Amino acid sequence: MTDAPLIAILDDEPQIRRLLSHALEQAGFRTQSFARATEFEAALRRITPDACLIDLGLPDRDGLALVHRLASESGAVIIIVSGRAQVQDRVTGLELGADDYITKPFEPAEVVARIRARLRRPAQGAASRPRTLRFAGWSADFDRYLLTAPDGTETPLSHAEAEVLRLFTDNPRRLITRAQMLETLGGTAGDSFDRAMDVRISRLRTKLGEDPKNPRLIKTIYGAGYIFLAEIT
Known part of the structure; x- marks a missing residue:
């Protein structure tokens, strides 16, 4: 094969x-x-x-x-x-x-x-999703695992970061709970999974130039989950 x-x-x-x-x-x-x-x-x-x-x-x-x-x-x-x-x-x-x-x-x-x-198979209909998305001046290329800033600076994304960003861009302005992350991204429920999500979101925020005290794009809803605030184009 x-x-x-x-x-x-x-x-x-x-x-x-x-x-x-x-x-x-x-x-x-x-x-x-x-x-x-x-x-x-x-x-x-x-x-x-x-x-x-x-x-x-x-x-x-x-x-x-x-x-x-x-x-x-x-x-x-x-x-x-x-x-x-x-x-x-x-x-x-x-x-x-x-x-x-x-x-x-x-x-x-x-x-x-x-x-x-x-390496789970893409969800039904995933093949028709755009592979490059734009939001708040940024561009995310999910084929090349590449994030491009408004000034043109390119930053590579890891597989884990790209998975989380794709989940956010597929569900803009909607609450994403930890349970939804676990179901969509796979893994084992518990402290290790929660820590892994915290690390990935922290790295994403850094690459997106977010102020950790006042993020503009990935907002934490304490006790509930996260909301991606940008419009997707």
């Missing part, structure tokens, strides 16, 4: 790579595995993975720095798979642009389920 999503696996443990590759290929995905960050980064010049599974404990590169680069330059889903189980590691990974964080040891079925949730 050449059109099956491609999952890149970066982990220095051979048994982990084999375990993940087998589970994902059994689920219908294509995979490519790498033991070192240098091999992975070289491969990115010729492949475009739909999702990347990244271990943080790499022998030749800081895994968090690699996550940050991928989030800045790629539209791929980024899922950290790491033995680091501290809350601060999870928070840092999400803040640097990861879409999800799975701790070792893990169940392969859980990894497959989380990737499926992130």
Whole structure:
């Protein structure tokens, strides 16, 4: 199936790579595995993975720095798979642009389920939606994962940021609750999901030049959710 999503696996443990590759290929995905960050980064010049599974404990590169680069330059889903189980590691990974964080040891079925949730099929009618939208002088290109400011400055969007922005632009001037975010974006209810949403919205606000104390575009309704205030054109 050449059109099956491609999952890149970066982990220095051979048994982990084999375990993940087998589970994902059994689920219908294509995979490519790498033991070192240098091999992975070289491969990115010729492949475009739909999702990347990244271990943080790499022998030749800081895994968090690699996550940050991928989030800045790629539209791929980024899922950290790491033995680091501290809350601060999870928070840092999400803040640097990861879409999800799975701790070792893990169940392969859980990894497959989380990737499926992130790479879910577009909702009915999504193919007819405009791929470039304009609002308040800004332009968002969801094919190129690119945000363009009123002065023409271009800023890349991570996959996670683009998902949230698309949800907002699909529902302008309407309250978006955490429950709606969970249903639309996928994930597991709880503090980790809430923290991930907070991080993504904070990064979006920064890229949109928002004043965190008085945002003009993404308004927080405390205890309820968010409202995207711009008109979409």
